[in-house]
Amino acid sequence: MTPEEKKLLISRQVEKAHHFIRQSEEMMTLGHSDLAVNRYYYACFHIVQALFLQNGISVRTHSGIIS
Numbered sequence: 001m002t003p004e005e006k007k008l009l010i011s012r013q014v015e016k017a018h019h020f021i022r023q024s025e026e027m028m029t030l031g032h033s034d035l036a037v038n039r040y041y042y043a044c045f046h047i048v049q050a051l052f053l054q055n056g057i058s059v060r061t062h063s064g065i066i067s
Helices: 003-029 033-054 062-066
Strands: none
Touching (some): 003 033
16 A cells, blocks of 8 residues: 555545534434434544554454554
8 A cells, every 4th residue: 555545545534433423413312322323433433543543453343442
């Protein structure tokens, strides 16, 4: 992967995290805390993906991130 591709992939993961945070805030406003928690979970997943990619660690699954 080229440095430009890596930067783009990291940027996409950060964008996804921000998207899920916005969704979670909307769900909380509507009183759907269970859905908000789900969206926060995915925001965390994507931001950790970005951090891993930035540090040369490549995982694609939730269990891979946890381990």
